[in-house]
Amino acid sequence: MKILGDYHVHSAFSADSSEAMERMVEQGMQLGLQHICFTDHMDYDFPAQYLETEKKFEFDVDVYFDQIKKLQNTYKSDIQIHIGVELGVKPNIVSQLEKLVTSYPFDFVIASSHLLDNYDPYFPDYWAHINNHSETGIRAYFQSIYENIQAFDNFDVYGHLDYIVRYIPDPLFAYHPEQFQEEIDRILKLLIKKGKGIEINTAGLKYGLPFAHPKEEIVTRFFDLGGSYYTVGSDAHKAEHLGYAFAEEAITLDKLGLPAPSLFVARSIINKW
Ligand SMILES: [Zn+2]
Ligand SMILES: [Zn+2]
Numbered sequence: 001m002k003i004l005g006d007y008h009v010h011s012a013f014s015a016d017s018s019e020a021m022e023r024m025v026e027q028g029m030q031l032g033l034q035h036i037c038f039t040d041h042m043d044y045d046f047p048a049q050y051l052e053t054e055k056k057f058e059f060d061v062d063v064y065f066d067q068i069k070k071l072q073n074t075y076k077s078d079i080q081i082h083i084g085v086e087l088g089v090k091p092n093i094v095s096q097l098e099k100l101v102t103s104y105p106f107d108f109v110i111a112s113s114h115l116l117d118n119y120d121p122y123f124p125d126y127w128a129h130i131n132n133h134s135e136t137g138i139r140a141y142f143q144s145i146y147e148n149i150q151a152f153d154n155f156d157v158y159g160h161l162d163y164i165v166r167y168i169p170d171p172l173f174a175y176h177p178e179q180f181q182e183e184i185d186r187i188l189k190l191l192i193k194k195g196k197g198i199e200i201n202t203a204g205l206k207y208g209l210p211f212a213h214p215k216e217e218i219v220t221r222f223f224d225l226g227g228s229y230y231t232v233g234s235d236a237h238k239a240e241h242l243g244y245a246f247a248e249e250a251i252t253l254d255k256l257g258l259p260a261p262s263l264f265v266a267r268s269i270i271n272k273w
Contacts, residue, residue: 005035008233013040043088084108112159116144134173142183161214
């Protein structure tokens with residue numbers, strides 16, 4: 001198969017990217033993508049200790065829509081550009097997230113877990129507070145994803161389900177999803193019950209892991225349990241990472257026997273199987 005769209009793309013609207021949207025779009029055209037969906041970070045109530053600058057993981061949604069609409073117009077004969085968002089979910093901000101998503105006509109919404117108990121597992125203090133125990137940290141992350149999905153409904157896919165394994169402090173820890181089967185099954189069953197999909201995020205490959213997020217076993221399990229769709233995104237924060245390893249990932253998806261990834265417009269799948 002060919003992956004026709006990148007559905008996880010950041011730009012300078014995200015605090016951790018300085019890339020111009022135009023450069024992302026131009027890169028998408030160069031790669032021959034038919035769709036690019038911006039999904040900048042909206043992480044309300046991000047703990048202050050992690051913010052290096054004044055810049056928060058929040059953006060002006062009106063300006064965001066204006067800018068993407070201009071690009072849609074400029075590039076309308078070249079590539080389809082969509083307006084998405086990546087929400088950082090925590091139970092205490094779900095009403096804010098709900099308000100955002102119902103107030104604006106997003107094409108696509110990723111729900112992601114970036115924080116648990118107000119720790120960011122990207123940083124060593126998360127691991128320090130659990131004595132640098134990799135298995136404990138991963139298990140707690142999966143548990144918190146389940147709680148987030150219980151608390152929040154208004155999204156299309158759950159992002160990078162096992163990306164926490166990028167940050168485990170113990171280089172010798174061998175991650176196998178079956179160690180966390182109970183936690184993972186609970187998540188997948190709840191997603192399926194709520195009619196949601198999962199995201200396959202190729203940034204894992206960029207981080208030098210031999211798999212995209214989530215690992216293949218979890219993707220297969222999702223479909224075995226009755227899951228019906230998924231999207232693919234690179235999670236690029238720079239133009240050079242757009243569509244990262246899509247050709248390689250397409251081979252993996254074929255091997256897994258999966259149908260083509262879903263493409264979203266106006267919160268609906270436009271390429272139903
Ligand atoms: Zn994310
Ligand atoms: Zn992202």
